[in-house]
Amino acid sequence: MQYDQRLSGRRALLRLAAGLGATAAVHMIVADPARTPARTPAPSAAGAAGPGSTVRAAPTGYRLQPMTEGTPTRLRSGTPPVRTRPFEELPGIGRAMVLSFDDGPDPLYTPHILATLREHDVRAMFFVCGEMARDNQDLVRAIAEEGHTIGNHSWTHPLVTKLSRAGVRDELGATSEVIEKITGAAPLWYRAPYGAWNRNSFEIGAALGMEPMAWTVDTLDWTEPGVGTIVRRVREGAAPGVVVLSHDAGGDRSQSVDALRRYLPELLDDGYLVTVPQRR
Template sequence: MKNDQRMPGRRALLRLAAGLGTAGALRVIAADPAGTPVRSPAPERAGAAGPSSALREAHSSYRLAPMTAGASPHFRPAAPPVRTRPFERLPELGRAMVLTFDDGPDPRYTPSILATLREHDVRAMFFVCGETADEYRDLVREIAADGHTVGNHSWTHPLVTRLSLAGVRDELGRTSEVIEKATGTSPVWYRAPYGAWDRNSFEIGADLGMEPMAWSVDTLDWTEPGAGTIVRRVRDGAAPGAVVLSHDAGGDRSQSVSALRRYLPELLDHGYRIMVPRRR
């Protein structure tokens, strides 16, 4: 399985994606058991908040209750206007961060990641590839049963900017169908492979009922830099509304598993909430 950073020229693709324009605001509700809705403004350029070495404040850790409400009907169109940029940060979630895992599920690594999230009673987002999700539907069901968000990451992980309209619809549509068959709910979030977005993917994603989610903290775990380096990148990028990109498939993800066990309790101990966004 390819990874989001492995394609040559990825930085150029990300610059292209970031220059596609500014989207109108989307109402995003945090899955907060306190019941306080939080609105997100239009997304900012990835990394705009800059690295933070903080993790200084020590507050009581937040534990997120499972999301059990708000299931969407089959392919309900996303609320207009159609995005022209993906969400990269969610700063108005307060002192909260979003953890995301791409390319799975993988029976070698996904269960360990789920176990760590379960141990700390937090929820994350898993952007699954359709061909893998179809093979491991039980794992997709387990992800959803634990209260995590299952997002669409295309069927075969192609560069969608090189696909026809029909090709983009097939990649996203087939994956949404597999997710719905496995979980009973069609996905409401999707992520373009390699972070490469174009008008077709935004419009077709919206037509299939999904909003685009990118990231602001890239762990580059696919390069296998060592668990310590992954931990440092998360720690340095920690900030209100940060969206962290990691992987639970597509190669040897043992370092990603080990790093999560280290940085997750650290984030919680320093007062960060781990949340998943939810479209209203």
Template sequence: MKYDQQTPRPERRTVLRLALGLSAATAVHLIAADPAATPVRPGGAPPAGAAGSPAQARARPSAYRLQPMTAHTPPRFRRPAPPVRTRPLEELPGLGRSLVLSFDDGPDPRYTPGILATLREHGVRAMFFVCGEMAADSPDLLREMAADGHVVANHSWSHPLIPSLSRAGIRDELGRTSDTIARTVGEAPLWYRAPYGAWNRNSFEIGAALGMEPLAWTVDTLDWKEPGTGTIVRRVLDGAAPGVVVLSHDAGGDRSQSVAALRRYLPGLLADGYRVTVPFRT
């Protein structure tokens, strides 16, 4: 599900500060994604829209999802403060034995409540990269996320392939979503993730103009393929390491396996000494 491409020209990046409770802030390592307009999936994985992909699932929207709003003025854009990233963050090392859990595509009233309940039971926070059309349909779930201390982040409005859009189209996708989040929880998101991990230069620049940092992932559970609860659990536990960002989903299809897997792997991570935290930008 990842399209990140490598580039041979590493650059210095701005430093993020992250905190867990009263822990000290630490620098963040940056991993590559090419700003090229055409994404390429590593390892020969199927492109967006191929059979079984999340794009195909989104071609059959469920009845509970709102249609995109027809009258909307995007929030005011400001000039990005240099330097604008050309690569997303992909892992967050330097935090000791900590990792980040992230969930894409929601909120979904069928699956998100179960994920929130498990996180609440264990007293940990996660990141939710929400789609604007889903967020507009379930504002109470967004407010519940924020009230529990989770990070509510931007995953575009309708989950398109970002490099296929014009700059105006990207502004609309990211701007409408940021505006919906701000109206619902009282503050605009500071993080965003491109659908399918398909980034380009325009998305980095427009995301920066909205005050957001791009975050990819380190461990992909591939839960959107519905591989079985045990397989998802194994992928998380095998991939766990200090600083990793785990990608899962709470919408976009049948996510009952994802909900059940979290109930199994989260206690295992905590028993193994991991702190499950979220990043903060300063």
């Protein structure tokens, strides 16, 4: 499909300029867990590690950068470091933002979100739950085939800090397995349900080859605050490098769908590049 035919000349120029700026500005992020970039303090790490040994890998050749065009390369990156806090924003990517959607895919709402992203030729992150992915495999394939990034959001959306180490491994491991079975590639990112992280989740996530991703702007769309409120929260929080949290499942997400249709073209008209991070 020729997406360019859908874009105005002005928007195309803005996005090209933003893309060039993002690509030029990205630099290697050294895998130092204590220096993971964050805009606000991350949730405290609750619980202690289990009896297993801590998994740590050298960060040689490890990179984090935005993907400005095309589809992600289906290659497993090197094992990331064990962090002590998740990424909450992505510095050094120029005038770019990341849109993310949790809890899906949902056959009622996810297709509408994909259609809006497709209309504007942008990519987003979808943090899927394993049981939803298993039950909606065609949607998972569609997300991947359209160039979006699929992340791990656990199997049943539990409070991770209440799980044993084996429980965390089961939730994350089973979800990574089903994503890889459906798409041919294991996820490189994961997000803890409720934003509740602990040492076990950081260590097991890293062992599975995934980086932890939180968010900068929470739309609180799951509370169904109204389309206008969701749009306002995104617009007021818009800034280079921010990660926006929304949902495409877990309840009535019609407001989230309608809000995206409003704020996405406005962000693009403001010169933002809406993209996803890519590890190499």
